[in-house]
Amino acid sequence: MTSAPSINSLAHEGWSWPPTYDDSYRPQGTDKYWFRERETMPEAQRDGLILARIQDVMAYAWEHAPFYRRKWDEAGIHPSGIRTLEDFERVPTVTKQELRASQAAHEPFGDYACIPDSEVKHIHGTSGTTGRPTCFGINARDWTSIANAQARVMWAMGLRPSDTVFVGSLFSLYMGSWGALIGAERLGATVFPFGAGVAGQTARAVNWMRQMKPSAFYGTPSYALRVAEIAQGEGVDPRSLGLRTMFFSGEPGASIPAVRARLKELFGAAVYDSGSMAEVSPWMNLGESTESDGPLLWQDIVYTEVADPVTHSRVPYGREGTPIYTTLERTSQPMIRLVSQDVTTWESGPSPCGRTYPRLPRGIYGRLDDQIVVRGENIYPSAIDDVLTATPGYGGEHRVIVSRTDTMDILTVSVESAPDVSTLEVPAWLSTVADRLRTVLGVAVSTVHAAPGSLERTDLKARRVIDDRQLFREISEGRSSVDS
């Protein structure tokens, strides 16, 4: 039905390597797609183009990044040997630990950087709560490509140049805020980069939204809930803020039905989930459209394989796996088969919006770290990590203790504060932490304080969880592990 795109239309749509986008390009406001051909072509046709692009990207990385050449040499793989997407599944995967080690050995950007340090124009990074943080060194070309891709996905969320986007998330290392900002700028929207994270700022955010009436909001789901709470505390109905579109990343919340429904109910706005990993920015490569059932996988921007956690081969549509990402437009620090350790289930396209991308009906809902079940709720320790990492004053380490009284599971989090949280501030801070955890996890959480630096650091997230319930059950049933 869809005619094959001509070379001209694909060049117009920036399908070239390295990517070269026309910054003056913008669709008509009535156009449904930013790049119609790329978004709606048959999947098989796109896969052919993706394969060709993977070959470009691998050849480029082999030439410029000792990290990739070394890895592939050791595996007996050469870019010229990748002739199918199945061949590509044999390319060794990359872990975040490897990126960190590469940066420690080759400061500051690692030997997976394909550009000289002098070409880096933007520096951001991870929060580095577990050991050395990883830095992102992004060149001007990639910054432009990222902005273009984010604008494309925001366009699919219905955002237009006439929108005003209020960015209510911290502008610092966190790539979420910057990605939303430059995407909104590229789309031609008005952007109000307000930020978040400073004492008293949420009340000011509410006042400014009342004054400026932005039509769109970006932030984390938990922060949007906080905004609603503060507004209501001041007698302001969050619906009166006039938001029409709210898009999120940074937490799984916007794909969790209860949280999503709550956000819609509170604000009376459309809610869209998005976000993969900061390393694969444009992180909106997972992002919903106005009509999609869950985030789409924008495969022509970042090629995503939902894969078996052990073999790292793709699982069939309909099955659960972990996303493995390959950036198709990045020239500074390309990611080629980066394992996310996230958990999701993918389905084949097309979406009702006409885009032929696969999609994630439940979003990203977990991490490969074992989940725990507390009072019937599936809880991923990674969700606790995510909340704490995003919480100002977090000291970088914590423990999760699951225990049991006669009738009930008890979830306790022992959490380190940062050195600059004073002793006097601790009780209020612990209460804030407990609130944030409860909001995201859906179960009540007790928080107890650990002094800065007092908890042993570990790279194994699983070791953070201490489950006492087995012992409790065994004792209850008259056969404690001590006796066995």
Added chain:
Amino acid sequence: MTSAPSINSLAHEGWSWPPTYDDSYRPQGTDKYWFRERETMPEAQRDGLILARIQDVMAYAWEHAPFYRRKWDEAGIHPSGIRTLEDFERVPTVTKQELRASQAAHEPFGDYACIPDSEVKHIHGTSGTTGRPTCFGINARDWTSIANAQARVMWAMGLRPSDTVFVGSLFSLYMGSWGALIGAERLGATVFPFGAGVAGQTARAVNWMRQMKPSAFYGTPSYALRVAEIAQGEGVDPRSLGLRTMFFSGEPGASIPAVRARLKELFGAAVYDSGSMAEVSPWMNLGESTESDGPLLWQDIVYTEVADPVTHSRVPYGREGTPIYTTLERTSQPMIRLVSQDVTTWESGPSPCGRTYPRLPRGIYGRLDDQIVVRGENIYPSAIDDVLTATPGYGGEHRVIVSRTDTMDILTVSVESAPDVSTLEVPAWLSTVADRLRTVLGVAVSTVHAAPGSLERTDLKARRVIDDRQLFREISEGRSSVDS
């Protein structure tokens, strides 16, 4: 000596209305000037060009902004009647109160905005601690012009594309951070927009600077001192961070000899002061060069008259006055004779760097609000405002009480916390406030807590100061005011 610039060279240097800058332009790294002709032409020649530009800007504002047309009509002034810079001194001045009133009556951008709301692409604003905040609605053209101007001034501070600029100030409403960011981007430097203001972030800033070794730092002087303190607390010599250039705005500190010397000593870096008002962005229109004696007035970007506080006519070079600003490149919300209420002394150029701009050897050192003398130090209440305004958790109102014991003046500040500063946090917060005040004012300050909203709001800053010393002296001398 300097030959008259040709029309070609001035067009190349963007001297046109409305400004149209070539974003691909950049001087050679060895060039001393970004725009040689504009920066080094004889002052009289520049004044002629400025006059022509003022005529352009006034005609534009008269056509597009009811605010200006109304003001000028009432004063019997028409843009066509401004034939000399002396004529321009008769143009009515604008106060911040007028801008606020205009925005309240014509939401949201006021009737001094010369563009339709739909053309606004960036929204920022004032902190609005005293009443309604003022918002800035900036179009894409002005955003580009601002970036270009900031890059020019940063170039004069010796910054080059090979520099990495660490921006250590809050990214939110505050135009300082955004101006430093887009200036650094436009200059072609690497920029690390780290931010500030979140609990625990300063320690992370130190770690990141150790890891990334930025060559330049932007922030407020008091924040840089805080960075040094945190570094030293972790056993890190601030000099080891490797900063070569530090540039500041937001507080008068970098022009205060003691603070400047302390910054140089702590970091071993060159220190440059800059900054006028957010309303006149590009706020680096007051900015030092590597060789200047105090900030230069970059008159071809923003025309500044240092004027008599009452008559609003220019004072001669060498005399004290208040800067009155006229933006020469802004098309969105042009400022035409905006009275700063700041206090400075200007001197004629040229500067040793060859730029023919006037300069401010002592920077901006006060506000027209009456200064008070405490233990021999001249203290401007505005400096206290500035510190508190920049302090997270500030509730928006305070009182300054000057009293006296037998031998000593006592400066006490009663300060409201924001509603989200918990009772438990207050003591630590008060101590932080006292530290910040002491750093900037140079005298010890006692802080006492006022509950959120407990102090009466006022538009008259002077009413914030209560001086008890006269009473003390009268009582000491046996004639209290009660007896008289």
